[in-house]
Amino acid sequence: MPGTHIVRSYDEQLRRLGDAITTMGGLAEAQLASAVTAVGSRDSVLAERVVAGDAAIDALEAEALHLATQVLALRQPVAVDLRLIVASFKLSSEIERIGDYARNIAKRALVLNQGEPLRAAQAVPRMGQLVARMLRDVLDAFVARDAARARDVWRRDEEVDALYNSVFRELLTYMMEDARSITPCTHLLFIAKNLERIGDHATNMAETVIYLIEGQMPGGERPKGDFTAAVEPPSAGGSGQ
Amino acid sequence: MTAIPTFEPTLYHVKRGEQGTALDIAGFSLWYGPAARALHDVALAVEAGLVTALIGPSGCGKSTLLRSLNRMNDLIDGLRTEGRIRFQDQDIYHPDTDVIALRKRMGMVFQKPNPFPMSIFENVVYPLRIDGVRDKGRLAETAERALSGAALWDEVKDRLEDSALGLSGGQQQRLCIARAIAAEPDVLLMDEPCSALDPIATARIEELIDGLRGRYTIVMVTHNMQQAARVSDNTAFMYLGRLIEYGDTETVFTNPKRPRTTDYITGRFG
Ligand SMILES: Nc1ncnc2c1ncn2[C@@H]1O[C@H](COP(=O)(O)OP(=O)(O)OP(=O)(O)O)[C@@H](O)[C@H]1O
Ligand SMILES: [Mg+2]
Numbered sequence: 001m002p003g004t005h006i007v008r009s010y011d012e013q014l015r016r017l018g019d020a021i022t023t024m025g026g027l028a029e030a031q032l033a034s035a036v037t038a039v040g041s042r043d044s045v046l047a048e049r050v051v052a053g054d055a056a057i058d059a060l061e062a063e064a065l066h067l068a069t070q071v072l073a074l075r076q077p078v079a080v081d082l083r084l085i086v087a088s089f090k091l092s093s094e095i096e097r098i099g100d101y102a103r104n105i106a107k108r109a110l111v112l113n114q115g116e117p118l119r120a121a122q123a124v125p126r127m128g129q130l131v132a133r134m135l136r137d138v139l140d141a142f143v144a145r146d147a148a149r150a151r152d153v154w155r156r157d158e159e160v161d162a163l164y165n166s167v168f169r170e171l172l173t174y175m176m177e178d179a180r181s182i183t184p185c186t187h188l189l190f191i192a193k194n195l196e197r198i199g200d201h202a203t204n205m206a207e208t209v210i211y212l213i214e215g216q217m218p219g220g221e222r223p224k225g226d227f228t229a230a231v232e233p234p235s236a237g238g239s240g241q
Numbered sequence: 242m243t244a245i246p247t248f249e250p251t252l253y254h255v256k257r258g259e260q261g262t263a264l265d266i267a268g269f270s271l272w273y274g275p276a277a278r279a280l281h282d283v284a285l286a287v288e289a290g291l292v293t294a295l296i297g298p299s300g301c302g303k304s305t306l307l308r309s310l311n312r313m314n315d316l317i318d319g320l321r322t323e324g325r326i327r328f329q330d331q332d333i334y335h336p337d338t339d340v341i342a343l344r345k346r347m348g349m350v351f352q353k354p355n356p357f358p359m360s361i362f363e364n365v366v367y368p369l370r371i372d373g374v375r376d377k378g379r380l381a382e383t384a385e386r387a388l389s390g391a392a393l394w395d396e397v398k399d400r401l402e403d404s405a406l407g408l409s410g411g412q413q414q415r416l417c418i419a420r421a422i423a424a425e426p427d428v429l430l431m432d433e434p435c436s437a438l439d440p441i442a443t444a445r446i447e448e449l450i451d452g453l454r455g456r457y458t459i460v461m462v463t464h465n466m467q468q469a470a471r472v473s474d475n476t477a478f479m480y481l482g483r484l485i486e487y488g489d490t491e492t493v494f495t496n497p498k499r500p501r502t503t504d505y506i507t508g509r510f511g
Binding site: 003007010079082216 | 466467470494495496497502503504506507508509510
C-alpha cells in the first residue's frame with residue numbers, strides 16, 4: 001500500500017471506509033455460515049437470528065456509501081484513492097446482495113425445518129463451505145491488497161458452478177424418486193441457486209479487488225461451469241432421441 | 242558520441258492528436274550555473290493541438306522547461322543547455338534559429354496577469370504594433386478576433402479605450418491570453434495562469450483553454466491537480482528536474498505507473 005497522506009485526516013477517512021467494508025464483509029460471512037448451518041442442522045433459532053441480522057449489513061452499507069461520498073466531495077481523490085472509492089461502492093453493494101441471499105436461505109431453512117429431515121439437505125453444507133471460503137478469501141485479499149489471492153478466488157467460481165450442477169442433478173433424482181419430496185427439494189434447489197449466486201458475487205468482488213490493486217479489471221473470460229440451463233426438465237425426457 | 246535518448250511513447254499511454262507532434266524534446270538538460278543543473282535528460286513529445294499539463298512539486302523545473310521552449314532562458318547569464326528541442330522540424334537551440342521569430346510563434350501567459358499600462362485595445366494589438374502594422378481596419382479586426390478568442394469581447398467591447406489596469410484579475414488574464422493570441426502563435430505556453438484567480442475566473446480560463454484546444458498547442462504549468470485533470474489531454478509529472486511520467490491525463494490520474502507520481506497526485510509523503 002502507498003504511504004500516508006500529508007493530511008492525516010484523509011488517511012483516517014479512508015481507513016474508516018476500508019473498515020466499514022471489511023466489517024460488512026465479516027458480517028455477511030457470519031450470516032452465510034449461520035444460514036448454511038441452520039439448513040444442515042435444522043436449527044430454526046439460528047435461522048431466525050440470520051433473518052433479523054440482515055439489517056446490520058444494510059446499515060453498514062449506508063455508512064460505507066456515506067463515507068465514500070464524503071471523501072469524493074471533500075478530497076477529490078485520484079489514482080489509488082479514487083479506485084478505493086469506486087471499489088467501495090461496488091464491494092458494498094455486492095456484500096449487501098450476499099446478505100440478502102443468506103437471509104433468503106435462512107427463511108427457507110425455517111420452512112424446511114417444519115417438515116421431515118431430508119437426506120438431500122447434506123449437499124448444501126458442502127456448497128456453503130466452498131462459497132463461504134471464497135468470501136473470506138476475497139475479504140482477506142481486500143485487506144491485504146493481495147491481487148494473487150483475489151485472482152485465486154476469481155478462478156474458483158468454476159468449482160462452485162460445477163458443484164451446483166451436481167446438486168441440481170441430485171435433487172432432480174430425489175424429486176423423481178419421491179413426489180412428496182418435490183416441495184422441500186424445490187426449497188433446497190433455491191438454496192443451492194442462492195449459494196451459486198453468492199459465488200458469483202464473491203467473484204465480482206474479486207474482480208473489484210484486482211481493479212483496486214492493479215487499476216484494471218482482470219482480462220479474459222470469467223471461468224464458467226454452470227450448464228444447468230441446458231438440462232432438460234424430466235417431463236420432457238424421451239423427445240430428444 | 243552517445244546517442245541522445247529520445248522519447249519512447251510506447252512506454253506510456255500518450256494521447257495522440259491528429260496534427261502530429263509539435264514539440265519534440267530529447268535528452269534535454271539545463272544548467273543555471275556550473276553546479277546548478279535544473280533539468281536532467283528530459284524527453285517528451287508534445288502533441289500539436291492538444292493541452293499538455295506540466296505538474297510536479299515546487300522547484301522541480303516546470304517553469305524552466307516551459308521557458309526553454311521559447312528560449313526565454315537565454316537572457317540568464319551562465320546558462321547552458323544540452324540535448325535538443327525540435328519545433329516543427331526546426332531545432333530551437335540551433336545557432337541559426339531566429340529567436341524573435343520563434344517567440345512570435347509561441348505566445349506566453351504568466352502567473353500574474355501583466356497587462357501594459359495602456360488601453361485594452363492597445364494591449365491586444367501590441368504584437369502588431371511592434372511589427373509596424375498601422376492599418377486601422379486590420380488592428381480593429383485583430384482586436385475583436387483575439388478578444389473573442391479569449392472570451393472577453395462581450396465584456397469589454399464598449400470600453401476598448403479604457404485602461405487595461407481597470408479590469409478584474411480574471412479579465413486581465415484573459416486580456417493577456419488575447420494579446421498572446423493576437424500574434425497568431427502556434428503554441429501557447431502558460432505558467433500557472435490561474436493561480437492568482439478566484440474559482441469563477443479560473444473556470445472561465447479553463448473554459449477558454451478548452452475552446453482553444455485544436456487551434457493551438459497548449460503547454461500549461463499548474464499546481465492545481467484538479468485543473469490539470471480537468472483541462473489537459475496529456476500530463477507530464479516532473480520531479481527534481483527529471484520527467485518521471487508522461488501519459489494521457491486520464492491514466493495519470495486514475496492509474497499512474499510510477500509510485501512517485503501516485504505519492505504526488507494523491508498528496509502522500511514521497
Ligand atoms: N534564474 C535562475 N537562476 C538560478 N537558478 C534558478 C533560476 N530559476 C530557477 N532556478 C532553479 O531551478 C530549479 C527549477 O526551478 P523552476 O522555477 O523551473 O521550478 P518550478 O517547477 O517552476 O517551481 P514552482 O512550482 O515553484 O514555480 C529550482 O531549483 C530553482 O531554484
Ligand atoms: Mg514555476
